[in-house]
Amino acid sequence: MPSTRPAPARTKLLDAALNLIREKGFSATSVDELCQAAGVTKGAFFHHFESKEALGAAAANHWSEVTGAMFAAADYHHEADPLARVLGYIELRKSLLEGEPAEFTCVAGTMVQEQFGASEDIRTACRDSIFGHAATLEADISAALAAYGLSPDWTAKSLALHSQAVLQGAFILAKASSDREVARDMVDHLSRYVRSLFHRPPAQEA
Template sequence: MPRDGTQTRNRILDSALVLALEKGLAAASLDQVIERAEITKGAFFYHFKSKDELALALVSHVAELDRRNHASIVARVEGLSRDPLQQVLLACSLTADLVAPSEPNPGCLFASYCYQGDLWSEAARKICESNFQEQAAWIEGKLKQAAKLAGRKGKSALPVSPAQLAMMFHSVFEGAFVLARTYNDASLFRKQVLAYRDMLEAVFKPAK
């Protein structure tokens, strides 16, 4: 058997990811991707037919990492508590820690793509959408359970539907990156995700 090419492929992907978050993949030339990956043009085009193919492979790659990360958070959180609301709150806390406060270019590849028309193919969109959906569905399910439990104690209906609350996770998540970049302060990401968590908690546990 020949030597393993997956290592080189991953180097290309890693290089592209760094550049994509730093300056946007559209603005990053293949030469830059190649230089950073420390390979040659020949090697690049051996693994990818075109820049578009790289772009698509990169979303797929990141989506896969994201799904694994989400699965890991779910597993940890479901081990820590049996209460559905607590599980969601814990998941928020873990998500908040995903970005180091010192990170120079905190951001989400999905958001980066969706503001760069060239890369925002229907295929890429669907990958992002399904990731969002999967995660939102988990939150929504948990919140519905939580609402039922709270309802049994004879409380009023929620001011916002579990579906909208679940989607708001991604609103805040994505918006927090924009905030962090605009204020040039990566710690804002953490603060905003935690603020969302605290608001969620308050909505489900109204003043006694």
Template sequence: MSDSPKRGAREKLIAAATELIRRNGYSATSVDSIVEAAGVSKGSFFYHFEGKEALTTACLENWDRMTTGMLADAPFMQLEDPVQRLQGCLEFFIMVFSDARQYPSCLVGTTVQEVADSSPTLREAARTCFSHAAGQIGGLIAGAAQARGRELDSMGLANLWMATLQGSLLMAKASGDPARIPANLRSQRDYILGLLG
């Protein structure tokens, strides 16, 4: 019972750091800004995490669990037709990034752009996130291709989808036009589905 507030503080720190890093980047997000946004003490921060890198690793692990779970539990996964399942997945991403309330950012992409060369720990956590997401999408592409009797490089196409998403997020930030994200994803969806005949 006594460790319940500690778990609450840890979750608050992860939520606050995730949001701040998505909006401001890793380098511009300080421990002070995280504890202020989380509404916890600095002592509580250091009780749970050795430093910002350890917290960010926990954020990436949480992001990975959240996103893979969200896809695995999505209604489109219950569809019997593998092509419809794939289409539902791709449409889901388009819907998420068509929502004006959705901040056009990905914790994984934002973090790894800054720290890929300086933090092997965070680079590996980001690689794991991308690998899991691409694996889920690649599995859907493979199932759809098999159902249609097509031989496709499922993982190559899944990685292309991920690259389109991440690149579109960067383009949206540079241009100030978040509508580029769903537009690019729609083009990539049409390409992938077109390969299925």
């Protein structure tokens, strides 16, 4: 049987990074803190990552994998109607707005905000995380356009990105106000917008 081996230092560091970066940002998180949170020494850190910057880029990729697996396993994919899948995705994102900002916030968005000018590796890793995730949504939007026979003056890609923009902006407002309800309202507006684009009734407000 596959007995649970102790998590290797590299994974422990990446998991710790996901939490610490969302709590305090990348710059304000020191290598020592990372090591302490991961229960690992500095030697282990620099054995697995050639620099703090390299860990940042790796953490963004790790974030893509963790969240990618989570969204891939979500229920909304089972909806037959592609628009229902899109709206289901949005409702899932809303339901995820629980607990503290550091728990529901996006690592890639947080990190790229402060590191976009300092590290090209981190920037591209965060870009791939955000835009890659948007691409999974773009497919359902395209299918919905086909199913509803629409050819609007906006692209599926731009609407997928817009949804990410709303979410990222909602995170900022939640952090600023210490109130996740604000973020939920923003997601409601997004849902309303998508329904209007497909000429769907306002439906039930949650």
